[in-house]
Amino acid sequence: MSGRSGLLGLAAAVVVAGGASGAARARLGGTLSIGLLGLPPPSAAVLADAPEAASARALLALPLCRLEPLPVPVLTSAGRRAGTDEVTLTPLPGARFPDGAPLGAADIARTWLGLATSGGAAYRGLLAPVASLDSLLEAAVRHPEEPLVLPLSHPWPDLEASLCHPALAPTRGLGAASIGLGLYAPGPGGRMGGWTGLPRGAPFPAALSFTSLLPRTAARLLGTGEVKAVLGDGSLSDQGPLLFATYLAYRPGRLPEGALAVLGALDVAELVRTFVPAPAVPMPGLLPPSLTEPPLPQRPISPGTRPPPGQAALTLGYDAGVAEHRAVAERLQVKLLDAGYRVRLQGLDRPGLQRARAEGSLDAALVSVLLPPLPAPALAVVLMLADQPQVLARELPELGALADPGARAARVRERLVELQGALPLLPLYARGLRARLGPALIDARRDAFGLLVLDDAWLTE
Numbered sequence: 341m342s343g344r345s346g347l348l349g350l351a352a353a354v355v356v357a358g359g360a361s362g363a364a365r366a367r368l369g370g371t372l373s374i375g376l377l378g379l380p381p382p383s384a385a386v387l388a389d390a391p392e393a394a395s396a397r398a399l400l401a402l403p404l405c406r407l408e409p410l411p412v413p414v415l416t417s418a419g420r421r422a423g424t425d426e427v428t429l430t431p432l433p434g435a436r437f438p439d440g441a442p443l444g445a446a447d448i449a450r451t452w453l454g455l456a457t458s459g460g461a462a463y464r465g466l467l468a469p470v471a472s473l474d475s476l477l478e479a480a481v482r483h484p485e486e487p488l489v490l491p492l493s494h495p496w497p498d499l500e501a502s503l504c505h506p507a508l509a510p511t512r513g514l515g516a517a518s519i520g521l522g523l524y525a526p527g528p529g530g531r532m533g534g535w536t537g538l539p540r541g542a543p544f545p546a547a548l549s550f551t552s553l554l555p556r557t558a559a560r561l562l563g564t565g566e567v568k569a570v571l572g573d574g575s576l577s578d579q580g581p582l583l584f585a586t587y588l589a590y591r592p593g594r595l596p597e598g599a600l601a602v603l604g605a606l607d608v609a610e611l612v613r614t615f616v617p618a619p620a621v622p623m624p625g626l627l628p629p630s631l632t633e634p635p636l637p638q639r640p641i642s643p644g645t646r647p648p649p650g651q652a653a654l655t656l657g658y659d660a661g662v663a664e665h666r667a668v669a670e671r672l673q674v675k676l677l678d679a680g681y682r683v684r685l686q687g688l689d690r691p692g693l694q695r696a697r698a699e700g701s702l703d704a705a706l707v708s709v710l711l712p713p714l715p716a717p718a719l720a721v722v723l724m725l726a727d728q729p730q731v732l733a734r735e736l737p738e739l740g741a742l743a744d745p746g747a748r749a750a751r752v753r754e755r756l757v758e759l760q761g762a763l764p765l766l767p768l769y770a771r772g773l774r775a776r777l778g779p780a781l782i783d784a785r786r787d788a789f790g791l792l793v794l795d796d797a798w799l800t801e
Contacts, residue, residue, distance in 0.1 A: 366783070370799035372524075372545035374399075375553040375561060377572030377774075378663045382550070384511050384520030387458045387690060389710040390662055391584050391773035392571040394506045395792035399548060401511055401520025402538075404429070404448070405504040406795070407713065407788040414795070415443055415510065415521060415539065418500045425492040427499055436537030437512045438525035446484035447510045449477040455507065459690030462709050463507040465724030466717055468732055469496035469740060494737040497745070502717045506710070506791065523795065524548040544798035558776070565801060568781040571792070572663070574774030579619035581772060581790035582628055583711045583718075586665075588672070588766040589697065589726065590704040596652035602679045603672065603766055612769045615667040620771035626722055626756050626763065628770035631715045631749075653682040657696055657705035660687035665706050668768070672706075697727075711770075713788040715752035716740070726763045735759075 374396060382388060382396040404418075405411045411418065416429045435443040453474070455464055467473055471493035480488055492499065502508075511518040519525075523543040525535040532549065534542035551567060561567045588603060608622040625632050656672060658665040666687060673683040688696060696702045709725055711718040716739045723732040735755060742748045760767075772790045780800045785793050 366544055366796075366798040367800070368544055368546065368798075370545045370801065371547040371549055372399075372543075372781075372794065372797070372799065373549045373551060373567045375551050375558055375567035375570040377553055377555060377558060377570060379552075379572050380661075381552070383516075384522065385513075385516050385518035387455075387460045387507060389460075389507060389584070390708070391710070391771075391790055391792075392775065393661075394710060394789075395773065395775070395794075396550070396571055397520075398506060398509070398522065398791065399524055399794065400522035401509045402522050402795075403504055403506050403509045405500075406793065407501055407504040408785075408793075409713070409788045411500050411504050413539075416448075416503075418503055420500075425495060427490045427492070427503075429488040429490065429503070432539035434537065434539045435521060437521050438519055438535060438537070439512065440537075441512060443510060443521055444484045445480045445486060445488035447512050448488055448508075449480035450512075451510045452508060453477050453481070457691060457694075459694045460507045461694055462707075462721050462725035463505060465720035465722075465732065466502040466505055466508065466712070468720050468724065469493060469499060469736055492740075494740050495743075496736070496740040497743060497748075498712075498714050498717045498740075501714055502712055504787075504789075505712055506789070540795075543795070562776060562778040565778060565780055568778045568799060569784070569792070569794075570776045572774055573776040574618050579772050580786045581713055581788065582619055582621055582630060582770045583713060583790055584708060584772065585623060585628055585711050585722075585770040586662075586668070586706060586708040586768045587722075587725065588704055588768060589707045590764050590766070591697075591700060591702070592764050594654070594700075594703045596654060596681060598679070599652070599654060599676060599681055600766070602676060602681070606672070606675060608768055611668065611671060615671055616664050616769055616771060617774060618771075619774070620769050622769050623767040626760050626765065626767050627715065627718050627752075628711065631711070631713070631718055632753050632756060652680065653684070654703040655684045655686055655701070657686045657688055657693055657702040659690055659693050659706065659708060661690055662706075662708055664771075665708070669706055706768075710789060713790075714745075715749045719752050719755070722765070723763070726765050728763060731759070731763070 379392055384401040388394045388397040402414050404416045405414050415435045416431050419428050431443040469492050470490045511520050513519055524532040527533040534546050536542045558570045558573050612620050612622050658669040669685050676683045697705055709721055739748055775792050782798050784797045787793050
């Protein structure tokens with residue numbers, strides 16, 4: 341434990357509560373009690389990408405690496421063979437699941453194959469530069485003794501950083517029985533204890549607990565020390581990266597005439613102020629403002645004709661697991677009703693929303709993704725979210741050919757100007773982590789995704 345890098349995390353610290361010194365010696369023991377506001381208890385089996393839910397899930401299912409801002413190995417190391425466009429993933433010694441099985445290539449491959457059905461299909465964009473991806477992953481499942489080698493179909497300097505995305509965190513098992521390789525693992529009587537099967541050893545706090553809270557009790561329990569942190573309360577003074585992006589995805593040709601113009605004329609700044617808790621910002625372009633400096637101008641949408649009364653209808657889906665989606669969907673419904681459109685709202689879980697979009701039972705849907713903090717991989721996720729594989733195959737090789745990060749970012753910005761309006765996506769807003777820390781929690785930090793990282797956290801009491 342003495343080799344941990346908690347002190348280095350202060351360079352990207354969230355807020356060190358209570359003024360405690362990061363130079364103090366970390367102590368072992370105690371219970372890391374996390375309060376949840378409007379969030380279900382996390383599960384390694386359920387994909388979570390909202391910043392609060394992803395931060396909680398990482399306690400049970402760690403990512404392959406941390407982006408801080410360069411990739412730092414957590415469960416695997418990633419290396420490129422000299423003279424080739426291949427990245428080899430190698431599990432770190434000591435990485436074991438709670439059932440005792442060592443982390444292997446098959447576990448990673450099964451997890452990535454499952455993105456197509458778990459609601460995480462957009463995150464396959466992170467792996468789009470890998471040649472013959474599905475065949476490669478299926479072979480890895482059949483031959484678990486082999487290392488996981490990812491040959492690239494074209495240069496892609498951002499692949500190693502992309503592998504740190506929490507959606508790619510490996511799990512073992514199927515469906516609800518899946519288990520993760522996290523800081524904590526289930527123990528006797530349902531108690532969550534620190535897991536020793538980690539390359540860097542068990543976490544400092546010996547136990548973990550989650551408590552569902554009401555807003556009025558969160559501050560009191562933090563003050564008394566009954567919970568050490570609250571997820572879902574956006575009171576941190578340092579807002580961090582705003583990379584959880586929300587779009588209105590629509591099916592081309594399915595929206596009634598003029599409906600897109602009504603939605604495009606929406607005052608997104610007012611929508612964010614009223615219906616999206618801070619920290620959040622409007623997105624004038626397809627990527628959050630932090631990824632497109634200087635900010636992109638919003639492309640105007642030509643006004644449409646008003647539909648005949650009662651004759652235009654559409655079905656709008658939303659993710660029932662994202663706290664603000666229902667309020668935003670209802671606001672869009674009101675705007676469309678005012679313009680003469682009948683709107684049916686349909687709240688679904690994440691996999692259900694993905695299936696409904698694929699089957700064509702929704703005319704439009706609110707969809708959110710946690711974007712990587714790098715413009716080129718972020719664009720890849722957005723293109724996959726828009727279900728535009730041909731555009732993805734056209735855009736990525738040109739971007740990957742630019743070895744300089746600044747040149748890639750500039751080229752992404754140029755392409756965004758051309759792509760906006762050509763994709764069936766209406767960008768709405770991006771938001772960040774909503775969290776509050778108690779004074780007893782030391783060495784908590786954020787990673788480059790804006791997630792709360794408790795890998796090196798310890799308790800003063």
